[in-house]
Amino acid sequence: MKRGAHHNTGRYGARRAQNAYEQSHANSIKKSKRFLSSKFVSWVVEMVIKKGWSLDACYGYAKTHSLYADSEMVCVKTLYNYVDSMLLAVRNIDLPLKARRRKRRRNVKDNLKHLGRSIDERPDEIASRNEFGHWEIDTVIGSKSKSDNVVLTLVERLTRKYIAIKIDGKTASAVSVAIQFLQKYYGNKFSQIFKTITSDNGSEFAELAELENNTTTKVYFAHPYSSWERGSNERHNGLLRRLVPKGKRIDKYTSDDILFAADWCNLLPRRILEYKTPDDLFENELDKIYAA
Secondary structure (H helix, E strand, C coil): CHHHHHHHHHHHHHHHHHHHHHHHHHHHHHHHHHHHCCHHHHHHHHHHHHHCCCHHHHHHHHHHCCCCCHHHCCCHHHHHHHHHCCCCCCCHHHCCCCCCCCCCCCCCCCCCCCCCCEHHHCCHHHHHCCCCCEEEEEEEECCCCCCCCEEEEEEECCCCCEEEEEECCCCHHHHHHHHHHHHHHHHHHHHHHCCEEEECCCHHHCCHHHHHHCCCCEEEECCCCCHHHHHHHHHHHHHHCCCCCCCCCHHHCCHHHHHHHHHHHHCCCEHHHCCECHHHHHHHHHHHHHHC
């Protein structure tokens, strides 16, 4: 009798467990359907498709700016699950690529070109990103043709403000023309906005150090084969590639096209900026300078 009772208890216990699982699963489906139709999820889809935001940027921006109540929102992991399960009008291909960090290593081969002051002489506090006005500079090429235009890019290390300018070619004279434009644009505030600029040893930056002759801006040059020393520029150039693919001629784009691409980068909320945008932070810094 006891054995039979024990057997029946086990059988009914398993049935109750199965019923509980099925009820829980049904509740989970109902919950998912409710969130899938929520205004928050609809807004996320719109931001990804229209503005190219990441799911993390969408969640963080909405949370930081209190756009929706917590009860209306789902976490980033759930959003990714929705995408993976093809429950949204967004595919994985629509999402920004996850950053791939390359291993930092120094190449023993030295570059014979020494265009100016080494990054070793740069004050340590610049690396901390606690002060405004320290920039990294680079060029982005489209095709391998020497007749093609290139894009000159600069990134401010604190705010992540990104400047992209279409120039005639990968030459020192073309870079100088763009720098002169920035000097004219910012006038007597130029050296307060551009306190330092860190470059690589590319021949197109051969005249960059001459900036020190008529401004208080300091120019530093990274070690050869050490792109990580200008990590902000490398990452932002990767963002630019989403709109200006590698291999496509730059001269097929207008200057406004390049400016639009830079604007898109500057309007992306960043986790590292507490989901503020580079534009917001940069304008705040300019306000301080011009108000002084």
